[in-house]
Amino acid sequence: MDYSCLKFATRALRVGQDPEGRFKPVIPPIFQSTTFAWEDLDHIPGVDYTRCQNPNRLILEQVIATLENGQHCTLFSSGMAAIAACFSLLQKGDHLLMAGDIYGGTFRLGEQWLPRSGVSVSEFCAHNPLTIADEVKPSTKMIIFETPTNPNLRVSDIAAVVTEAKRHGLIVVFDNTFASPALQNPLDLGVDIVLHSTTKYISGHSDVIGGATITNDAELGTWLFEYNKAFGATPSPFDCWLSLRGVKTLACRMDQHSRNAQAVAEYLQGHPKVKSVHYPGLPSHPDHETAKKQMRGFGGMVAVDFDSVATARQVAENTRVFLLAESLGGVESLVAYPPLMSHATMSEEQRLSKGIPPSMLRLSVGIEDPDDLIEDLRRALG
Ligand SMILES: *Cc1c(COP(=O)(O)O)cnc(C)c1O
Numbered sequence: 001m002d003y004s005c006l007k008f009a010t011r012a013l014r015v016g017q018d019p020e021g022r023f024k025p026v027i028p029p030i031f032q033s034t035t036f037a038w039e040d041l042d043h044i045p046g047v048d049y050t051r052c053q054n055p056n057r058l059i060l061e062q063v064i065a066t067l068e069n070g071q072h073c074t075l076f077s078s079g080m081a082a083i084a085a086c087f088s089l090l091q092k093g094d095h096l097l098m099a100g101d102i103y104g105g106t107f108r109l110g111e112q113w114l115p116r117s118g119v120s121v122s123e124f125c126a127h128n129p130l131t132i133a134d135e136v137k138p139s140t141k142m143i144i145f146e147t148p149t150n151p152n153l154r155v156s157d158i159a160a161v162v163t164e165a166k167r168h169g170l171i172v173v174f175d176n177t178f179a180s181p182a183l184q185n186p187l188d189l190g191v192d193i194v195l196h197s198t199t200k201y202i203s204g205h206s207d208v209i210g211g212a213t214i215t216n217d218a219e220l221g222t223w224l225f226e227y228n229k230a231f232g233a234t235p236s237p238f239d240c241w242l243s244l245r246g247v248k249t250l251a252c253r254m255d256q257h258s259r260n261a262q263a264v265a266e267y268l269q270g271h272p273k274v275k276s277v278h279y280p281g282l283p284s285h286p287d288h289e290t291a292k293k294q295m296r297g298f299g300g301m302v303a304v305d306f307d308s309v310a311t312a313r314q315v316a317e318n319t320r321v322f323l324l325a326e327s328l329g330g331v332e333s334l335v336a337y338p339p340l341m342s343h344a345t346m347s348e349e350q351r352l353s354k355g356i357p358p359s360m361l362r363l364s365v366g367i368e369d370p371d372d373l374i375e376d377l378r379r380a381l382g
Helices: 008-014 055-067 079-087 104-117 131-135 158-167 218-231 237-247 250-269 288-294 309-318 348-353 370-381
Strands: 072-076 095-099 120-124 140-146 171-175 193-197 211-215 274-278 301-306 334-336 360-364
Touching (some): 008 250, 055 211, 055 237, 072 218, 079 104, 079 193, 095 104, 250 274, 250 301, 250 370, 301 309, 309 360, 309 370
Parallel strands (some): 095 140
Antiparallel strands (some): 193 211
């Protein structure tokens, strides 16, 4: 069947999944086998050893590639392994430009690990792409950024960053975890490599850790695949099977996440104990227009700055529907405290400079009934 004419939600269900073999299962089974038999010595099978490739991984790679409008997808055992694979394109003497507002684990790799291999790192502001020209050096090779950002939910103009980065010949890497391919497709805007922590929205059920890179550049695609084979941070067949099951509902989950987050953000915005609500779907959000232009929905993440640290603590510890836990993107709602969770690597000073006060909580709004979510927050706020 030709999938290219199908729309997003249908592709998620069908690409690479035509029933085949003796029993024609509608759902591809788990290929729990480390190795695959050869026909003879003249024909090397496409899938021969599970660290290098596996049918469950291959199918999921095809699905995620098509959802990102990309040709080449490589899956990893975590989002961080996918990011490390992108950084493997850098060698001693190279310089990386990293957005100031970036996932804590990416910040940790850039600050603590890349310098050990002789790669220097400096920050730029993705909201102001002209700062790229100020920071770029002859040795700058790559730029990495993400939007909406974590935890402030700032939205930068992807196409504008790409234009500026390409003037300097940089490889552009984009972390699309927060939006998911249902809400934006950065390859269409000129990004070279899109990456995901598939742990989050793509899998969507808080039961599997995984990562992905997607590119339309055959050379980059081969590099990432070969790096993965060499270093071996590849996902298990069962993890791929779980993620394939999860991604089938991505389109409708993202609709509900976005609707619920909008309702929660609007409720919190009017509360007397709330100083500010950061959600790109609010017309008062500084990047609302950019988000409208670039995204097909505003997503499930909301950051709230309360009137005091005490209020933030009270909400974090007293919600019952929202669970106090790290991570995001699952069907159930979570509340996170960035200074002790996602941004624990940073000093208080670094956090404040990035607009993360100790009175802020990050909500991953799930797909529950929005009335229950709002009632839960109302009660916790006292
Ligand atoms: C969670 C996350 C990662 C890291 O992914 P893991 O699967 O936990 O390794 C990277 N980027 C973003 C934006 C994330 O939210």
